[in-house]
Amino acid sequence: MDLQLKDRLFAVGGATSGLGKAIVEALLAEGAKVIGIARTKSKLEELGAAAGTGFEGYAADLTDATAVKNLAGYLNERELYGCVFNAGGPPTGRADELEMKDWDHAYQGTLRWKIQLTAALLPGMIQRGGGRLLYLESVSIKQPIDNLVLSNVMRAGVAGYVKTLSREVGEQGITCNILAPGYHATPRITTVLKKSAEIQKMKLEEVEEQFTAETAVKRLGDPKDFAAMALLLLSPSGNYLTGQTITVDGGLVRHITG
Structure with a gap:
């Protein structure tokens, strides 16, 4: 199946590890071009050396509002078709172990930067006639995970934002979805x-x-299998899928709707 991704440009957060890296590799294999975003420049350079000319790295700390602003400015100079919002999750912990500073940091690192970057990218996508916004979160949106209260709360906030946004920008050809990985x-x-x-x-x-x-x-789960679902949502073939939180979890979530 031709996903029509060749030469389309995507930005992918958390590009040097785990699910983000798997998505980068899958996009490149389909002939797409990728701007990989991560904190560590040396890891991006290492990935770029293996990936070839279709990849370029951009080092940024997505918990820093100034860094996100600069990243948005860089991306808006390009013909960006889609963005994968992905970064490391908040620390593990129970509610009774945490202080307010932990909640503040979790907001910065899990919710705030995604809203800031989305808002900055939307005008360009609307002008170009559409695009793909894909957020990597967790099954904790549908079924809270023990010892991960920060993730359980903040990712639920992302789900509310993405669902609302999908209703607001759907007519402009922009899809907004969440992939919720399990283990x-x-x-x-x-x-x-x-x-x-x-x-x-x-x-x-x-x-x-x-x-x-x-x-x-x-x-x-195998990250390559997760990336295959991401590619469908990022492709033109996913143009009627929006506002969804899709679990990729090997049947972990027990709710009858997944």
């Missing part, structure tokens, strides 16, 4: 597993077995 084989899940192992006083391997037992497929 995938990425550095992020290792952090979650370690926190759970600490609380339960269990071995890491035992906790991983406990987590995967909750899924229908009884294993961690």
